[in-house]
């Protein structure tokens with residue numbers, strides 16, 4: 001496909017066309033997602049939960065994201081690749097610049113940071129140096145301990161206003177796109193209308209410019225699937241272990257490998 005850039009998404013927003021973003025962590029799935037025309041692939045720190053088995057994204061390191069970005073880059077066929085800055089990898093300006101360079105060298109086209117007003121300065125620094133930024137607001141999983149759990153954000157009017165103001169501020173400081181996680185649909189719509197940059201949502205209703213999904217949620221193989229996700233392979237997580245049991249039994253009974261298989 002024609003390579004997708006931040007400008008492609010900007011144009012799609014202006015035309016009212018929706019785009020799709022999904023997480024991927026390896027070359028095979030990256031290729032598959034490109035073949036179906038998905039515009040954006042995120043190498044997210046969700047890998048800590050869906051691949052590594054942690055109960056939060058906090059243990060994920062720069063090395064983890066870089067490794068998976070390098071894999072995804074090899075399978076990519078034109079999607080815009082976003083890399084997550086993991087927990088505490090953007091806590092000072094010099095650390096932010098250095099780590100952004102590492103993510104871009106690994107294959108990222110855009111870097112994603114969680115936070116509101118406090119990431120404004122980093123957003124400016126990065127965009128001035130030619131690095132597009134996706135700001136991640138609403139439920140920011142790296143702050144799960146401060147938020148008291150994976151909870152919907154922006155339900156009370158004061159918090160909603162803060163999210164709107166900080167989103168506008170990040171746009172002013174040079175963010176190229178905004179990701180909103182787990183906020184009320186009405187608030188997400190207001191923000192998408194107020195901002196000229198593309199707004200991507202997860203658990204933020206239908207009225208944003210693009211939707212993002214964690215691939216394991218869509219496949220129904222996440223240990224816990226969020227309420228807003230449509231599971232396209234319902235029950236596979238329950239049924240999957242059975243398939244391996246069948247293989248195991250067939251091997252025991254010498255029914256595998258198939259008789260004509262040449263080893």
Ligand code: KIV
Pocket residue numbers: 023042043044045046047084179181202212214
């Ligand atoms: O890390 C990730 O996959 C994310 C999604 C939840 C959007 O940030």
